[in-house]
Amino acid sequence: MNLSEHFTLEELTFTDHREFDNTPNADETANLNRLASFLEQVKTVLGGKPVMINSAFRCKQVNDAVGSKDTSQHRIGCAADLRIPGMTPDEVVKAIMASGIGYDQIIREFDRWTHISVPNHPEDKPRQQALIIDKAGTRAYA
Numbered sequence: 115m116n117l118s119e120h121f122t123l124e125e126l127t128f129t130d131h132r133e134f135d136n137t138p139n140a141d142e143t144a145n146l147n148r149l150a151s152f153l154e155q156v157k158t159v160l161g162g163k164p165v166m167i168n169s170a171f172r173c174k175q176v177n178d179a180v181g182s183k184d185t186s187q188h189r190i191g192c193a194a195d196l197r198i199p200g201m202t203p204d205e206v207v208k209a210i211m212a213s214g215i216g217y218d219q220i221i222r223e224f225d226r227w228t229h230i231s232v233p234n235h236p237e238d239k240p241r242q243q244a245l246i247i248d249k250a251g252t253r254a255y256a
Contacts, residue, residue, distance in 0.1 A: 117150035120157060126150065126170035126194065134175040139193055145191035145232070146171055152217075152232045153194060160206065163198050168227050170194040187219070193231035195223065203228045207244065207255060211240040216240035222255065223247045 115123040126146050129136045130195060149170065157165050172180065172188040177228055186195035198206050206228045218240045221229035225248065233240050242256035 117147050118154050120165070121150040121153050121167075125167050126191070127219065128167070129169070129172065129176045131176045131179045134153045134173060134179070136173045136176050138171050138173075138214075142171060142191040145234075148192060148232050148236060149192060152215075152230075153196075154159065155215045156210060156230065159215060160198055160201065160209055163200065166197045166199065168195040168197060187231040188236065190234060192218070192234055194227060195229050197227050211244055211255075217242065219243045220255070221245045221247055224249075 117123055117126065123143070123146065123250070126149065127136050127138060153165055169180070169188060169191065171191045172182065172186070173183070174189065177184070177186060177189050182188065201209075203222045203225055207222050210217060210220055210230065218231040218233045219229065220243070222245075223229050246253055246255050
């Protein structure tokens, strides 16, 4: 099922942990619709390059299996981890930050992928929080 021109529900709920039912509820699906619309903006900012989703929505069991916190925005369908062919995660973060689009969080994770999210509720203002997570810990993106 298409959520936007380039993003499907299947793509935003895919998991290698097939032993778990990773089907979002109605609220989570509404969040995934907002996320897909936002990812269309990301795709435009990045010159139309392919946006490859590593992970987006995660039910509790999948989230636990990957070792993430219960407070992760992935749990409610508001976040995606992505890779852009031909761009480093650092280049992706810099391009999105410079674009002025309303991300909630953008995180360069282990210099292998980029985490990006929309606010948890449609009425919330994006926090524009930029971070780095790696072996040294979590810190502000500078």
